[in-house]
Amino acid sequence: MATPTTTEEATKSGPAPFESWGRYPAYNATVLPMHWQGDYPGMLDGIHGGALAVGMGRSYGDVCLLKDGTLLQTTSMNRLLAFDPNSGVLTAEAGITLAQILDFAVPRGFFLPVSPGTKYVTLGGAIANDIHGKNHEAAGSFGNHVPQFELVRSNGNRMLCSSRENPDYYAATIGGMGLTGVITWAQLRLKPIVSRKIDYEGIQFHGIDEFLAIKKQYSHVEYTVAWVDCLSTGKNFARGIFMLGDHSKEPGELKISPKPKLVFPIEAPGFMLNKFSIAAFNTVFFHKQMKAHVKTVQDYEPFFYPLDAVQKWNRMYGKNGLVQFQFAIPWEHAKEGTIAILSEIAKSGLASFLAVLKTFGDVPSFGLMSFPLSGFMFALDFPIKEGVTFPLMQRLGDMTREFGGRLYSAKDACMTSDQFKAFYPQWERFARYKDPAITSSFWERVMGQEGDR
Ligand SMILES: Cc1cc2nc3c(=O)[nH]c(=O)nc-3n(C[C@H](O)[C@H](O)[C@H](O)COP(=O)(O)OP(=O)(O)OC[C@H]3O[C@@H](n4cnc5c(N)ncnc54)[C@H](O)[C@@H]3O)c2cc1C
Numbered sequence: 001m002a003t004p005t006t007t008e009e010a011t012k013s014g015p016a017p018f019e020s021w022g023r024y025p026a027y028n029a030t031v032l033p034m035h036w037q038g039d040y041p042g043m044l045d046g047i048h049g050g051a052l053a054v055g056m057g058r059s060y061g062d063v064c065l066l067k068d069g070t071l072l073q074t075t076s077m078n079r080l081l082a083f084d085p086n087s088g089v090l091t092a093e094a095g096i097t098l099a100q101i102l103d104f105a106v107p108r109g110f111f112l113p114v115s116p117g118t119k120y121v122t123l124g125g126a127i128a129n130d131i132h133g134k135n136h137e138a139a140g141s142f143g144n145h146v147p148q149f150e151l152v153r154s155n156g157n158r159m160l161c162s163s164r165e166n167p168d169y170y171a172a173t174i175g176g177m178g179l180t181g182v183i184t185w186a187q188l189r190l191k192p193i194v195s196r197k198i199d200y201e202g203i204q205f206h207g208i209d210e211f212l213a214i215k216k217q218y219s220h221v222e223y224t225v226a227w228v229d230c231l232s233t234g235k236n237f238a239r240g241i242f243m244l245g246d247h248s249k250e251p252g253e254l255k256i257s258p259k260p261k262l263v264f265p266i267e268a269p270g271f272m273l274n275k276f277s278i279a280a281f282n283t284v285f286f287h288k289q290m291k292a293h294v295k296t297v298q299d300y301e302p303f304f305y306p307l308d309a310v311q312k313w314n315r316m317y318g319k320n321g322l323v324q325f326q327f328a329i330p331w332e333h334a335k336e337g338t339i340a341i342l343s344e345i346a347k348s349g350l351a352s353f354l355a356v357l358k359t360f361g362d363v364p365s366f367g368l369m370s371f372p373l374s375g376f377m378f379a380l381d382f383p384i385k386e387g388v389t390f391p392l393m394q395r396l397g398d399m400t401r402e403f404g405g406r407l408y409s410a411k412d413a414c415m416t417s418d419q420f421k422a423f424y425p426q427w428e429r430f431a432r433y434k435d436p437a438i439t440s441s442f443w444e445r446v447m448g449q450e451g452d453r
Pocket residue numbers: 021052053054055056057058059060063064074094095115116117118120121122123124125126128129130131132133176177178179181182183184307410440
């Protein structure tokens with residue numbers, strides 16, 4: 001359904017499905033567009049049942065959903081407000097997307113300090129989930145590059161938040177899942193570049209030990225990520241491609257990216273995704289890079305955002321959607337934990353497309369509830385299969401807990417209340433900063449408050 005453009009239209013059309021990227025769970029909500037920084041909290045007048053600010057809905061589970069509630073969609077509040085080319089500090093409204101920021105910044109010789117795997121996320125969403133990129137070891141997470149923002153509370157308080165002003169709200173809002181209020185604008189410290197190009201190397205590996213050896217050898221490279229085939233067993237267990245890149249130092253073209261033309265055309269029927277079709281895809285992907293080691297120069301788009309080339313690719317999973325399992329495990333258990341989890345997945349017979357493996361460094365996050373912890377980070381997408389997917393998610397969540405790790409709320413649809421409270425023991429301190437008019441289906445689930453509104 002098209003998003004209504006005025007509050008009157010939205011209120012008249014009433015609740016309608018609003019999907020996160022995983023398309024699971026499927027909930028109705030009334031979507032109210034925010035156009036102006038002053039819209040909140042007045043736009044809540046006469047509204048019951050809680051509200052939640054949302055951006056592009058690119059989170060996977062229910063962190064951006066509010067069942068039968070009101071979603072305040074910020075994407076029409078997307079103006080650039082100021083830019084200082086000397087410091088690289090950009091000020092913009094929270095509904096601007098990272099794609100829009102890149103269109104402005106790249107021709108001026110600047111780039112995002114931290115990039116997720118899609119550029120179709122908003123500035124507010126990136127702060128609220130304190131997202132990470134391929135350069136966590138060098139740069140930390142997104143919030144580390146946000147010197148200040150404005151947070152508006154449902155009592156009308158407008159708070160400037162930085163490490164000096166309202167530092168508690170600053171920390172609670174970075175990675176605070178939208179629960180502390182509405183971010184209206186924010187500053188972002190961009191980094192200088194001289195070209196769109198990335199000096200790229202792709203290296204095949206077989207197993208976690210080879211992955212770790214390559215990582216050590218290339219510790220000077222800023223961006224690193226690996227795609228792992230987690231269906232293969234035996235000598236091919238945890239084979240993958242290690243992808244490394246640095247912004248090219250050779251001055252080159254600095255133009256805007258073309259808009260993507262491909263759209264995933266249909267809702268794929270669920271049966272298309274099975275162990276055999278996914279194994280075949282993974283094998284083709286592994287061998288797509290014909291040589292064991294490739295060195296080349298490539299544009300930043302395919303390096304940072306390969307999945308953005310096909311819009312709506314989540315339709316590939318059909319109407320039932322998908323769940324993502326994304327965990328971080330500290331170094332001391334990273335290898336054994338990852339092998340145990342991959343073996344459990346292989347045993348379940350549930351297939352995942354190539355999984356993403358990154359490493360987190362020890363740059364501390366500014367956010368109270370931020371996900372990164374120094375060690376391994378793994379992300380796997382699973383189709384929803386009756387009787388198999390959810391029990392597996394429970395087991396994998398418990399294993400992550402045993403290995404001292406945690407799951408990422410931005411990608412979650414399955415964590416239990418016990419798991420959440422163990423992963424984020426600081427949750428009670430965080431809850432003190434929650435805006436009483438704001439909630440989410442994620443929060444109600446992990447607090448055990450479903451149906452309480
Ligand atoms: C293909 C793909 C790849 C991805 N890769 C990565 C990755 O590499 N690293 C990573 O960390 N994440 C990644 N993500 C997840 C994504 O970056 C985050 O979920 C991001 O927060 C989505 O932003 P959004 O604008 O879509 O926000 P939404 O999903 O709409 O909302 C996310 C959260 O932000 C809150 N929020 C949004 N706007 C505001 C506001 N103005 N004020 C207060 N709260 C607000 C919402 O309440 C919600 O809790 C990926 C997602 C996809 C689809």
